[in-house]
Amino acid sequence: xxxxxxxLLTTALTFGAMKAFPGLSFAQARPLVFATFTxxxxxxxxxxxxxxxxxxxxxxxxxxxxMLSVDQIAKVNAAKANPPIDVxxxxxxxxxxxxxxxxxxxxxxxKSAYYKDLITEAQEPMxxxxxxxxxxxxxxxxxxxxxxxxxxxxxxxxxxGRVGITNLNSTLGTGWLVEIAKMRGGSEANVDPGFKAxxxxxPNLAAVAANPGALATLFQQGQIDISPGNFNAIQILKxxxxxxxxxxxxxxxxxxxxxxxxxxxxPNRDLAFKLIEAALTPEVQTTLMKSPxxxxxxxxxxxxxxxxxxxxxxxxxxxxQKFVFQDWKKINEQRAAWIERFNREIKL
Amino acid sequence: MGAAPxxxxxxxxxxxxAAPLALFFLAFFVAPxxxxxxxxxxxDTAGLHWGIGQYLQFLTDPFSLSVLGSTLLLGAAVTAVCxxxxxxxxWLYQRVGPRLQTVIILIVLxxxxxxxxxxxxxxxxxxxxxxxxxxxxxxxGMIDTPLRLLYTQFGVVIALAQVQMPLMVLPLITAxxxxxxxxxxxxxxxxxxxxxxxxxxVLPLSLPGIIAGCTLTYAAAITAFITQSLIGGxxxxxxxxxxxxxxxxxxxWPFAAAISIIFLLAVLAVVSVFxxxxxxxxxxxxx
Numbered sequence: 001x002x003x004x005x006x007x008l009l010t011t012a013l014t015f016g017a018m019k020a021f022p023g024l025s026f027a028q029a030r031p032l033v034f035a036t037f038t039x040x041x042x043x044x045x046x047x048x049x050x051x052x053x054x055x056x057x058x059x060x061x062x063x064x065x066x067m068l069s070v071d072q073i074a075k076v077n078a079a080k081a082n083p084p085i086d087v088x089x090x091x092x093x094x095x096x097x098x099x100x101x102x103x104x105x106x107x108x109x110x111k112s113a114y115y116k117d118l119i120t121e122a123q124e125p126m127x128x129x130x131x132x133x134x135x136x137x138x139x140x141x142x143x144x145x146x147x148x149x150x151x152x153x154x155x156x157x158x159x160x161g162r163v164g165i166t167n168l169n170s171t172l173g174t175g176w177l178v179e180i181a182k183m184r185g186g187s188e189a190n191v192d193p194g195f196k197a198x199x200x201x202x203p204n205l206a207a208v209a210a211n212p213g214a215l216a217t218l219f220q221q222g223q224i225d226i227s228p229g230n231f232n233a234i235q236i237l238k239x240x241x242x243x244x245x246x247x248x249x250x251x252x253x254x255x256x257x258x259x260x261x262x263x264x265x266x267p268n269r270d271l272a273f274k275l276i277e278a279a280l281t282p283e284v285q286t287t288l289m290k291s292p293x294x295x296x297x298x299x300x301x302x303x304x305x306x307x308x309x310x311x312x313x314x315x316x317x318x319x320x321q322k323f324v325f326q327d328w329k330k331i332n333e334q335r336a337a338w339i340e341r342f343n344r345e346i347k348l
Numbered sequence: 349m350g351a352a353p354x355x356x357x358x359x360x361x362x363x364x365x366a367a368p369l370a371l372f373f374l375a376f377f378v379a380p381x382x383x384x385x386x387x388x389x390x391x392d393t394a395g396l397h398w399g400i401g402q403y404l405q406f407l408t409d410p411f412s413l414s415v416l417g418s419t420l421l422l423g424a425a426v427t428a429v430c431x432x433x434x435x436x437x438x439w440l441y442q443r444v445g446p447r448l449q450t451v452i453i454l455i456v457l458x459x460x461x462x463x464x465x466x467x468x469x470x471x472x473x474x475x476x477x478x479x480x481x482x483x484x485x486x487x488x489g490m491i492d493t494p495l496r497l498l499y500t501q502f503g504v505v506i507a508l509a510q511v512q513m514p515l516m517v518l519p520l521i522t523a524x525x526x527x528x529x530x531x532x533x534x535x536x537x538x539x540x541x542x543x544x545x546x547x548x549x550v551l552p553l554s555l556p557g558i559i560a561g562c563t564l565t566y567a568a569a570i571t572a573f574i575t576q577s578l579i580g581g582x583x584x585x586x587x588x589x590x591x592x593x594x595x596x597x598x599x600x601w602p603f604a605a606a607i608s609i610i611f612l613l614a615v616l617a618v619v620s621v622f623x624x625x626x627x628x629x630x631x632x633x634x635x
Contacts (some may be wrong), residue, residue, distance in 0.1 A: 070596040097599060161496075167582030169597040206477070207499050208583035217469075222478035223498060336598045343593075344411050346583045 031061030032271040034087040035072045039213065040236050041089070042066040044293040053278040060271055069094035076103050076263055086266040087275055090127070091171040092328035093335065095259045099126045104261035108273060114280035114299060119316050121325055122298035127261030130279035131288070132296040134312060134323070135172055136253040138229030140219055142243045148226060151183055151249050155201060163204040164215050164224030167346070168339045172212045175254050176228045177338065178326055183251060188330035191338060198346060208346060219244050235294045235307065246311060248322065253312065255296075255323035388605035395602060402606035412590075412607075416614060419570050419587040422504065423618070426569035427562050429509040430516040434561065438520035439550070456517045464511060468575045471507040472498060475579070499581035507579045512568045516561040523557020524550070559626045563619055570615065587611045 036045045042064060050062055067075070069090045076083045080103070090098060098104050107127055109115050115128055122129035137148045143162075148154070154163050166173040181187065181194030206224045209215035216233045218224045220242050231253075234246045260279055262272045278284055285297035294307055300316045313319035391401035406412045441452050459467055474480045475497040482494040497503050527550060535545040551558075573588040580586065585593075587607065595604035 068596070070599070073599065074596065161493075169582070169593055173582075206496075208581050210577035210580075210582040210589070214578060214581075217472070218476075221472055221476035221498075223472075223476045336600065339593060339598060343585055343590075 030267060031063050032087070032268045032275060033063050033065050033085050034089075034275060035065050035067055035075075035085045036089050037068065038066040040232055040293070044288055044295060048287045048293070049275075049279055049284055052281070052284045053275050056278060057271065057274050060274075062271075062275070073098050073101070073103065077101060081265055082267075083263045083265055085263050086268045086272045088127075088261045088263055090259050090261065091133075092257050092259070092326070093171055093174065093332055095124075095127065095257075095261070096328055096332050098261065103264055105264050105266075105269070107262065107276070111273070112277060112280070114277060114282075117282075117301050118280065118298050119300050119320055121255075121320060122257060124257070124259055127259045128276070128280060129257035129259045129298050130276070130285065131258040132298060132319075132323070133171075133256040133258055134231040134248075134253045134296055135175060135228055135256065136231065136246055136248045137226065138216075138219070138234050138244055138246055139226040140222075140243050141245045143225045147245065147247055149247070149250050151180060151228075151251055153249075154204065154226060154228075155197075156204075159204050159226055161204065161206050162225040163201065164207040164209060164218050164227035165201075165205065166209045166212050166215050166228075168335070168342045169210070170212050171256055172228065172230060174331060174335060174338070175256060175326055177342075178331060179251065179254055179324065188327045189334070191334075195341060195345065198342075202346075231296070231312070232294055236292070239292055248312060252322055252324040255319075255325055257298075257325075384605045385609055387602055388609050390602040393600050393602060402603045403610070405603065406606055406610055415585050415587060415590050416610065418585075419611075420614060420618065422501075422508075422576075422586060423566045423570035425505045426508045426512060427516075427566045429505060430513055430565045431558065431562065433509065434513055434516040434520055435558075438517050438524050438557075441521050442524050453521075456514050456521075459511065460514050464572070464574050465578075467511050468507060468578045471503070471510070471575075471579055475503050475507070498579065499584065501580075501584070504576060504580045504584065508569045508572055508575050511572065511575055512565045515564040515568055519557045519560040519564065520554065521557075523554040523560070527553045555628075556626060559622050563622045566618060566622070567615060 034045070034050075036042050046064060050064065053062060054060060065085065069088075072085060072088045072090070073094055076085055076088070076098075083103075088098060088104065104127055106125055107115070109125060112128075115123060118128055122132075137151070137153070139148055141147075153159075165176070168174045168177065177191055177194045177198070178186075178188055180197050181191040184193035184197055186193035207215070207218055209218060212230055212233060215224075215227055216229065216237055218227075219237065229244075229246065231246050234244050237244050260276050262269060262276065266272050280299060282297075282299050282301040285295075285299050285302045287293075288295040289297050289302060289304070289308055290306055296308060296312065296319070297304075297316075302316070304313060304315050304319075313322055387395060388402055389398060389400065391397045391399040437452065437456065441449055444452070472479075476482070477494040477496075477498075479497070481497060482491070485491045486494065531549055531553070532545055535549045536542070540548065570586070571588055573592065576584075576586045577589050591604055591607045591611070594600045594607060
């Protein structure tokens, strides 16, 4: 772009005008901004949710601004009165943070046509859960001949130097630690047994990845052969020819609710509500459930099919029964201390 | 310094032209920095209570200090590797024909033309269990089980050294190019061997380039969040990741702000050591 005197002057005038008449800036004309997650989420939402929303709402303008939950919170927090985002997407931990910091509005449940059809776990009055993320065991079928069946299999001596995990910065890492603690008699309030178990896992650890995305790529490199993993991330790798398989451990796969929220003080409140409604419809959820997205639906009217029915659950009743839901309110209370402890204790 | 009266006019022109940039820096660098500092002077995450609690927490915590220490050491290791490998390349550049010079400059610049993420992923492929190094060593029968290279300090240093190498080589090429080649000839004709010439003539005269290169490499290496976290993994904690963790995963902004201020000061301290060395080099230049 060339910068000449005219464009400089225009910019200066615009800034000046925005300063002089703050109402001018964004308040009315801004398109709906939906902060989805990066990667497969963005692809899925761009391809399915956004077209469905635009079709139902006379081609309303919408912008996807993909970023991590924590970054969404930081951005909204920095400009609470005039938030740059209208709709946020959150993992369970950050969702509670956002609610706690008063960044989201209650969902207008009484206006919603689909809220009541959601399974009970997904009915969150501060922002419903249109999707689940499922964490189970991931392994490389070329090198691991007997599929693992339990979290405890990670400790088997045959996996010496072949196990990968992530640190606690991610929902996956934290949720998995809690599950390990539970397996050894702990709970959301007491992860001590989990840390002891981690200590015993050290000889088996080949990698502690900085985030789940980095963990998944390690299968590609043969750096690790088994790890806790996200169902969707694994399906994407599998579709690209990486030898990985997902199994739900017998203790139950961990389900994280991915909740969607209207940002407080959003100038596009109505459109935000309509976008969330679109995400709750059986049509959108059915399409997202199919290949290549394979996102676990939460609307009980959706008939389970494909890989999800084969690997996870054949209907929503089985799903709620087989999945493990964690108490993130309790987890959040101590998460900072756990991250600190992980920093100090887990050195390879 | 002796030409101060003549230089005054020049500088007054300079400040006038630098005003837009200075304003830009004031608005988008100094102001946020002050805001950061202001935030770091709060004892609670909501930013309501004033105090230096965050600094005390960092400076009295052996773990936090060890993170700072290992980050500064990492920078030193990367800088040393870059200097040792980069100096011969820059030296060679001055001694080959123009065609080879183009090749060298292309090879040096090539890493700058690809994204850091891509370069770092390439290192994951090279250092992995079934990566190029392990596969080669195994096929030669030199090792039985793959070596652990990825997610080690060694891996991080090597990857960072490659990623930051241009920042070292380019100033070195410039500095070596400015040395009058007659000086080396004179040194040789007066009976000094080639090592002695290198040690007493070339090295001291290229010191400004070495210092510029070291400063750039050092600053880039210790702040290289992507390479550090992808090659080092989630259990090897350096300052950028520590900062990110506190600011993003834990939303503890005042502590994160205090970490950044401490990190900034530590880096400034190291840079000022380099600058002091630079003054020393000016002494050499005048001699």
